[in-house]
Amino acid sequence: MPSAPSFQDRRARCAIALSTVSTSSVTGELDAWRGLPALQQPTWDDPAEVEAVAAELAKQPPLVFAGECDQLKNQLAEVTHGRAFVLQGGDCAETFAGATADDVRNKLKTLLQMAVVLTYAASVPVVKIGRMAGQFAKPRSKPVEVRGGVELPAYRGDAVNGLGFSPDERRNDPRRLLQAYFSSSVTLNLCRAFTKGGYADLRQVHAWNQDFVAQSPAGRRYEQLAGEIDRALTFMKACGANPDEFHGVEFYSSHEALILEYERALTRIDSRTGSPYDVSAHFLWLGERTRQLDGAHVEFLRHIHNPIGVKLGPTTTADDALALMDKLNPHGEPGRLTFITRMGADRIRDALPPLVEKVTRNGGPVAWVCDPMHGNTFEAPSGHKTRRVTDVLDEVAGFFAVHRSLGTHPGGIHIEFTGDDVTECVGGGHEIDEADLHQRYETACDPRLNRGQSLDLAFMVAELYRRLD
Template sequence: MSTSSITGDLDAWRALPALQQPDWDDPAEIRAVAAELAKQPPLVFAGECDQLRARLGEVARGESFVLQGGDCAETFEGSNADAVKNKLKTLLQMAVVLTYAASVPVVKIGRMAGQFAKPRSKPTEVRGGVELPAYRGDAVNGFDFTAGSRRNDPHRLLQAYHCSAVTLNLCRAFTKGGYADLRQVHAWNQDFVKTSPAGQRYEQLAGEIDRALSFMKACGANPDEFHGVEFYSSHEALLLEYERALTRIDHLSGQPYDVSAHFLWIGERTRQIDGAHVDFLSRIRNPIGVKLGPTTTADDALALMDKLNPEGDPGRLTFVTRMGAKKIRDALPPLIEKVTQEGSPVAWICDPMHGNTFEAPSGHKTRRFDDVLDEVAGFFEVHRSLGTHPGGIHIEFTGDDVTECVGGGHEIVEGDLHQRYETACDPRLNRGQSLDLAFMVAELYRKSA
């Protein structure tokens, strides 16, 4: 990316409409917190961001596939070794399924180590005649419905930073310290294989991988090459004071990087071309994404490309579509056709979660697993018909045995939702459903290759 496309006023966003920002009580307090954040060490490094941009360039060229996933909204309480390991284990298992069953390199991006804030449809919530600020994620306020908990507290941004550091440190340790070794494929499944159809199917695949590794070793190949994996962090760049405070000028390139994560995305609610979020992310060098819902027009997509990737650098820009199962087959083709005609390289990723949410009779927000699968299938069908590359999936999942989405191989029905409904915001796939999805995606990818 050329210097001219990056440089500029990193604070220009302050003069633009900035949606989904908390109403902080005391401007002096948020300024003091931002100043403290600006003193903190980076969570990621410029070279790592550049490496991911190169990987996403391969995705844009049709050579790789992205697996991006994690919590809808991380919590401070969930920033512990067991919770992080379980999410990472699920991501690794899904990646193994995709890599082996679909024969495609997989770029692994966690929706982790920074996803502590969420946009909301309404700024307040009313219960029993009491109106309080909406829960915007642990980086802003607390989940409990009390005035003290729901206060928008800027000091939580510092706690979000420290929890992100803990989570990322654990992820680095697990992915580089031997836990992610491909020879551990059975160990990742020991607690799961006996009780889950997806676990049993995975165990069969793990046996095939074992035999393949044994064959490679017998041929003189070095299995130590599979000791670790590349892992990247990501979150929605929603809270602009936080993102700006964690932006640094790289001493080698002289370019600004947001060192809160490797990959940052702009949400469907904040992608206005003249808005603060698009302006700020246009000025940093990280690879970035934009969520595109069913109302997105082809002209919207082109305007975002011109603003966010004017030089047309491969790997710089990813479009994450979130259309809904009933709309993707009609809404997506015009976007892909126009973007492809423009010639600028873009990686296309499918988010099959956010367009398929509904409320069960019990009052729980949920998603049907069949709808998730259908949107992914539609995503692949559209790309196959247009001769373009289905570049990846972006999902919300947990490594725990929750009951938040209905369906799956080990079926959950609406009456089960209350049993382990633990999400802080939107419903997530559990581990079995995530593996079911990975096998389905691998099959779809083979058909489209």
């Protein structure tokens, strides 16, 4: 049986093919998805209203800029080369009501604390990407929800309809796409203000810990680390280093590229290069439900020049992964493509190795990131969807073990968390159990780690990373 063609062979064939096809307009390429199957799209009542909203979105200023996307791509290229680590996290589903200074600051605080733990304890540069400023739409396993014999459309995120169970709330309203844009703008402006205006200054490490987390086991451990950082900064200042270099951090936004009318309306042509970028976020990803090779989502994302990700579940084959690479990164550009694996704690050690082995042998550069959340969800007796922190930690441990055994780079983690003291996932330092879930179960969709549980994860990842040396 002939061996699979190498990445170099496939790249050469792609170059030949590109040289022989007629050049089409950029606009035509960006709209090619319209003739393909598009899963997980809302059923809108009035197509004309959708067109009007898309036209209005197309007139709005970009939320991010092409140069920022290129900067992130360069940093993700460092991840593919084993020289950096991705920390990607935030809400399962953002809400319009959550676009407030307090809510955004608390989520950003969680990300900053986790990044400090990873950077200092693991001695690795951390690329910080929020599931923020755009994560307003969600795929659903069922198109409808039934309560007490009443059937209504499923909640698909605030960009589509409301969480309340009433016909008015659950109407798929395209005007919400505009509100998603403006809420994303507010959130992104707040993130930029916090990360560049002094709040993210490394000398603030103690200030990030002055709330409920401070008394948790993870918070006390973090405080010890913060003390070490203080002493290191004092030493550096005494040696003549400039502490102002630690005044801010680079922060990037991301969300699932789900509602294609929204993403297409926010795609612009970069004046520097003539290339299209989706300016709704720096980083877009495809979910497990929308990564079909012949589907509309893959077709759309292959034409934009943002760095992109693809979620890979336990049924993904190595050939599936190679085909996605050929489609989404045919030129083998480092930093362009990230595979975000979501296998489940009980599957990661068996399902991941064949993918990593074959992609490494036959594929181009890719960053491997672990999503330990989505494969570990179960329903508690109370009816709450939840996750065990032990399962989350075990999937991350399995992810590192696989890469350590294969000599490849575990490039990051992708998690759902909040900065609030919620009771949505069981376990962690405060030992939340299933009987506690009702106390502060506030998610609009899937269960999130609270900040103490997130710090538990960060410390464990730092320890796993140190063992790679």
